[in-house]
Amino acid sequence: MSEKEKITRVNARFYQAMSALDIGEMNAVWLDSEDAICIHPGREAIFGYHNIRESWEMIFNATESLSVTASEERLVIGSELAWVVCTETISMMIEDGLAAASAQATNIFRRLKNDEWRMIVHHASAIPFKPHEEQLETIN
Amino acid sequence: MSEKEKITRVNARFYQAMSALDIGEMNAVWLDSEDAICIHPGREAIFGYHNIRESWEMIFNATESLSVTASEERLVIGSELAWVVCTETISMMIEDGLAAASAQATNIFRRLKNDEWRMIVHHASAIPFKPHEEQLETIN
Numbered sequence: 001m002s003e004k005e006k007i008t009r010v011n012a013r014f015y016q017a018m019s020a021l022d023i024g025e026m027n028a029v030w031l032d033s034e035d036a037i038c039i040h041p042g043r044e045a046i047f048g049y050h051n052i053r054e055s056w057e058m059i060f061n062a063t064e065s066l067s068v069t070a071s072e073e074r075l076v077i078g079s080e081l082a083w084v085v086c087t088e089t090i091s092m093m094i095e096d097g098l099a100a101a102s103a104q105a106t107n108i109f110r111r112l113k114n115d116e117w118r119m120i121v122h123h124a125s126a127i128p129f130k131p132h133e134e135q136l137e138t139i140n
Numbered sequence: 141m142s143e144k145e146k147i148t149r150v151n152a153r154f155y156q157a158m159s160a161l162d163i164g165e166m167n168a169v170w171l172d173s174e175d176a177i178c179i180h181p182g183r184e185a186i187f188g189y190h191n192i193r194e195s196w197e198m199i200f201n202a203t204e205s206l207s208v209t210a211s212e213e214r215l216v217i218g219s220e221l222a223w224v225v226c227t228e229t230i231s232m233m234i235e236d237g238l239a240a241a242s243a244q245a246t247n248i249f250r251r252l253k254n255d256e257w258r259m260i261v262h263h264a265s266a267i268p269f270k271p272h273e274e275q276l277e278t279i280n
Contacts, residue, residue: 035216037225039244044267045225047214074187076175076260081221083248083261085177085185104179106246106263108223120216121223123246125265127184 003077003117007109010117011070011084014107018068021060027053031110031118039123041103065093070105082117083108088124089131102130143217143257147249150257151210151224154247158208161200167193171250171258179263181243205233210245222257223248228264229271242270 001009010029017025030036036049040059046052070086088103108121141149150169157165170176176189180199186192210226228243248261 037214037246039225039246039265041265042267043244044227044270045214045244074177074185078221078250079219081218085179085261085263087184104183104185104263106177106179106248106261108246108248110218121225121246123225123244123263123265125179125181125263127182130184 003082003111004075006115006117007075007077007082007084008073010109010119011073011086011107014119014122015068015070015088018056019066021063021066023053023057023060026056029119031112031120033120035120037121037123039125041124041126063092067091080111081108081120082111083121087127087130100129100131102127143222143251144215146255146257147215147217147222147224148213150249150259151213151226151247154259154262155208155210155228158196159206161203161206163193163197163200166196169259171252171260173260175260177261177263179265181264181266203232207231220251221248221260222251223261227267227270240269240271242267 014029017029030049032049034048036052038046038052046055068088068090070088073084073086075084084107086105088105090101092099103124104127105124109117110120111117154169157169170189172189174188176192178186178192186195208228208230210228213224213226215224224247226245228245230241232239243264244267245264249257250260251257
């Protein structure tokens, strides 16, 4: 598998973990490191995977149903670090029904000695809502 | 100069360029590459330094006075890529007087063959306002 395929897969696995509200899968994606940083939309940075995991647990416990998909991925790959900038399309069930939002994300990955890539930075910020082409097709 | 000092300096130079509304200094900080990505607060990603430079020119032309300082910098340094996560404190003159805001930024740098580090990603997102300690001292 090429480095590009590996990084594309781990980035997709991150969004699958989020959509499945699966903390075990989230642990498998992230580097368990003090250097890890997570910036949720509109929030201050969280430092260290221990604290990041707690933030995901809080989000997952407070969430009934969540779907996050990535699109417009742009990859840049170095020998030991790589990143993906992508657009997130977020759907969630809230009391009033289905809510949808978009975010812009920068995800940085580090290559381990066993050639596995792990997430070390996730920075997401809200942007005006952009429906996916697929969603537009469903709507039209 | 250590790699850490070099990256700290180029990160500071980026905020000085923004505060000076100086497009020449901005050009000196960024890597002039198609891989460059800039995400201004609340906005979609801009790809390629040509488009990024245009966005800074628009911001600088529309701005009378701007001051952006970085604090709480966290550096992670690889052999060819490095990043700084920091809190931005932004002050600007608007019609109604002085406005202040905070943002969380992820800045990624790439090392060139001449050992110079250049910015290749800037992602900033609004966070609740956090005055600097210095500003609090001035207020109190």
